[in-house]
Amino acid sequence: MSAEGHGHELEHDHEHEHHHKDTFITKYIFSIDHKMIAKQYLITGIFMGIIGVGLSMLFRMQLAWPEESFKIFNVLLGDKFAPNGVMANDIYLALVTIHGTIMVFFVLTAALSGTFSNLLIPLQIGARDMASGTLNMISYWLFFLSSVIMISSLFVEAGPASSGWTIYPPLSALPQAIPGSGMGMTLWLVSMAIFIASSLLGSLNYVVTVINLRTKGMSMTRLPLTIWAFFVTAIIGIVSFPVLLSAALLLIMDRSFGTSFFLSDIYIAGEVLHNQGGSPVLFEHLFWFLGHPEVYIVLLPALGITSEVIATNSRKPIFGYRAMIMSILAIAFLSTIVWGHHMFISGMNPFLGSVFTFTTLLIAIPSAVKAFNYITTLWKGNLQLNPAMLFSIGLVSTFITGGLTGIILGDSTLDINVHDTYFVVAHFHLVMGISALYGMFAGIYHWFPRMFGRMLNKNLGYVHFWVTAICAYGVFFPMHFIGMAGLPRRYYTNTNFPLFDDLQNVNVLITTFALIGGAFQLVFLYNFFVSIFYGKKSEQNPWKSNTLEWTAPVEHIHGNWPGEIPEVHRWPYDYSKPGHDEDFVPQNVPMKEGEEVLHH
DSSP, X not given: OOHHHHHHHHXXXXXXXXXXXXXHIIIIISOOOHHHHHHHHHHHHXXXXXXXXXXXXXXXXXXXXXXXXXXXXHHHHHHHHSGGGOOOHHHHHHHHHHHHHIIIIIIIIIIHHHHHHHHHHHHHHTOSSOSOHHHHHHHHHHHHHHHHHHHHGGGOTTOBOOXXXXXXXXXXXXXXXXXXXXXXXXXXXXXXXXXXXXHHHHHHHHHHHHHHOOOTTOOGGGSOHHHHHHHHHHHHHHHXXXXXXXXXXXXXXHHHSXXXXXXXXXXXXXXXXXXXXXXXXXXXXXXXXXXXXXXXXXHHHHHHHHHHHHHHHHTSOOSOHHHHHHHHHHHHHHHTTOGGGGOTTTTOOHHHHHHHHHHHHHTHHHHHHHHHHHHHHHTTOOOOOOHHHHHHHHHHHHHHHHHHHHHHHTSHHHHHHHTXXXXXXXXXXXXXXXXXXXXXXXXXXXXXXXXXXXXXXXXHHHHHHHHHHHHHHHHHHHHHHHHHTTOBTTOSOOXXXXXXXXXXXXHHHHHHHHHHHHHTHHHHHHHHHHHHHHSOBOOSOTTOOOSGGGGSOSSOOTTSSSSSOOOOOSOTTOBSOTTOSSSBOOTTSOOOTTOOOOOO
């Protein structure tokens, strides 16, 4: 069906809206309005982020001061897991597991994509709403349900899942293996199955909306790079998430129904189990077939947001628009054929290892294209250094510094030396975790006026950025060095190894930065929640931006525009264009006679 046809249908729906009044429940809870669902994703994601960061503070304290007694351990973990305030080794790995799971899936995947895909796709392509509002609502509530189940696993008597966020068998496949392999592990698997269903419903909705509901004149080459990023991210999710779902379901069968997909010749506490014929390496293949595209499911939306923020605040066109689209597509394709670089020490055939090394190093090319294009856009721009712009520039920095260490980890001969050390932790936290968080913060600071009709406090934003940026490097930069010194990850203390005694001071330094950085996120939380109610009222287009979402009124209406949907006449990056009075020309402004179409 044509975009125009859909537009008229939705126009009719919009007129129908006025005949009945929304109740509190239909407006704020079971809403089908994409803008409200975006807010629900964001606030749920922030709550999950608080828990995820809080868990990391606890295990960082344990690493810096092992065997020390802290009253907060006893208060939060109880007598069983922190007798006399000393953290038990059982709970340490559980905290790491749930921290990783929450941050990767619930914050950086669902909160980032769910918030900004929902908010921006209809507004930036000129649609009344998502293709299916009901499906959108179901997608959010499945995410909410999976979040509740994941958090409830923290309160299980034997403790939450504790086989790492990658949940490798046999630890995760045998309920009797360790305390964290019991009920906590089952809840983890159920939560993830529901989470994947939520992600798939959301992704299908995003793809259909972008293909079918673009307004008149909005060709694919006039889409903002944010939409390209969300669109391609949704496609990667549709391709790779079902593979993790199959792994989770097979693992549930191994745990509960006596199958042997991932188990073979197991002895536990002197008992010979009946399992035979399975392979834990099969699970690794299934997990990392999602796990590596997942890095880009997390990163691409952040990079798309950065493209928009940097172009707007440089007051000049984005450099290499088509090259940016091609790099997004190349990253999407290559990300699905590099998963083996997580498995170089699993006994993989060396020839296969060399193939994965080649494809991994190849993905550096489109990533470098994006980095150079950001730098070239910034070059000689009229830079507006507001908090959103600072976080976007911060993302370019961490994307480059974190990406450089990926070249080492992507080479099978070099990776073997630092595999499963803190070098890996440093790499992926910088290139994926911190970069994606910076993208998320940039998006919140930039589109907060669009979501809530008010402005965030700029000065608090500056404090938030600078402390976060210094602490992020303070935490993860030293980890490269302790990793190269051989310090293994996931050990709850290294006091048993005199070899690592000299590294303890570095762990104290890292934890100090982590605690300061974590505490200063309270500045952001205060700014966010207070500004929703008491922030300065926003004008319609506070950043003087070209994209369509700023043509909609500040007051939220279901349907986005009160009258006709705006028609698009130009690409979204006509900043500082000669022949115009203003330094921005919105997409819905018709071309002047003889005006040159910018080559992009």
